[in-house]
Every structure is written in C-alpha cells, then in structure tokens.
Amino acid sequence: GENVEQHPSTLSVQEGDSAVIKCTYSDSASNYFPWYKQELGKRPQLIIDIRSNVGEKKDQRIAVTLNKTAKHFSLHITETQPEDSAVYFCAASPETFGNEKLTFGTGTRLTIIP
Amino acid sequence: EAQVTQNPRYLITVTGKKLTVTCSQNMNHEYMSWYRQDPGLGLRQIYYSMNVEVTDKGDVPEGYKVSRKEKRNFPLILESPSPNQTSLYFCASSLSSGSYEQYFGPGTRLTVT
Secondary structure, three states: OOOEEEEOOEEEEEOOOOEEEEEEEOOOOOOEEEEEEEOOOOOOEEEEEEEOOOOEEEEOOEEEEEEOOOOEEEEEEOOOOHHHOEEEEEEEEOOOOHHHHOEEOOOEEEEEEO | OOOEEEEOOEEEEOOOOOEEEEEEEOOOOOEEEEEEEEOOOEEEEEEEEEEOOEEEEOOOOOOOEEOOOOOOEOOEEEOOOOHHHOEEEEEEEEOOOOOOOOEEOOOEEEEEO
16 A cells, blocks of 8 residues: 655744655555645644646645655745644545545644744 | 534543544535544544445554444444544545545544543
8 A cells, every 4th residue: 555754753944944844655656645734733734735747836835846756745835934833744645546545644743933 | 614523522431432423514525534643643544435325444444433324424433442542533524535625623532541
C-alpha cells in the first residue's frame, strides 16, 4: 500500500518568513495530493490540493508543488502569520480510488513566532 | 448549516464495555469515513462507506464495527473496547468516494481504562 512520509515533524518560523513542508510517497499510481490544516483542538480542514496533471497550484499565500518523477510534493506558506500556527497533514491517493485509498502523513506542527 | 456532527465529544469508559460513537452529516454526501488520530501517527482510516449498505475496511479496522443503514448516519461501534483504542476519533464525509474534499466532524476523544 501507499506510504507517505512527512518532514519536518515540527517547524518554527518567524512571522513574515516562509515555511516549507515536504512529503514523499511510495505508490506511483497516486495522483491526488490534498493538504489539511488542523488548528489546536479543532478538526482538520482542507486548505489546498493538487492533482498530477499540474506541477504547481497557488491560493493566495499558500502553494503546493508536485514532482511526480521524484514522488514528492511540498506545501509552501509565504508571509506567515500567527493564524498559520497549526498541524499540517499531507495525503496521497490514486485519483481513480479517491478518498477510500487516501493515506495521510504523520503531520507537521508549525509554530509562527511573533 | 452544512456540517458533520459526532457524539459524544468526550468519553471515558472501561475495558470491555460496548460503546457507539455516532456520526451524522446533513450534506447528502455519499462517502463517509472514520479515522483515528494518535500522536506521531497522523490520521489512520478505520472504516469507510461509499454509500448506504456499502462499507469496507480501512487500514486499522481491528476491534471496530460500522454500519450505514441511512445515508446521513455512520456510527462507529466498539464491541469490547481495550486501552489501545484510546484515541481521538474523527468522522468525515465527502460528496462521493472520488478525490473530493472531506469534511470532518469535531472529533471524539475516547479514553479506555
């Protein structure tokens, strides 16, 4: 089955700086890669996703890049703000299967230092 | 308001005492799923359902049961809870089993002593 590794497990960044979280996956059939954000004590929420027919996707201060050859994808947050502090999870699945084969990474706790 | 609800939110129980965690969604979603979240392990799928009366095992199904008799409800049943099932449980739903955004419930923190 799919194995998703996520790094780093914790990340501290000065407010205003950029943060990068990286994930690698093992199954070459995976082609759907969502990112979920979980604030302290809250439920996970989708913040951005990418499918294998694109290499990069942006949504305001958040971007995700995908390298299918190397089997890795990354989340980039620019101009970080205190409200970006949360745990971020990457995930991967074969799009033909979708959510029933979605495998999550172990999470990155991002702390924004004011 | 579109939402996924879970009950109870917190539960402390003893080994072997059967319990049910309810999950309900009001978005007419076909797909529902249960995850457990443990420190350092991320979210692991327990069971999922692609539609009414259609359920299947996820990655960690041992010790759990589910049913999907109605589209909106997907209860998680622990017939004989054990301490290793102490965890934070999330129910989620999405439009279908394709690669769609999953909407998570608020979570149920279960402690088995």
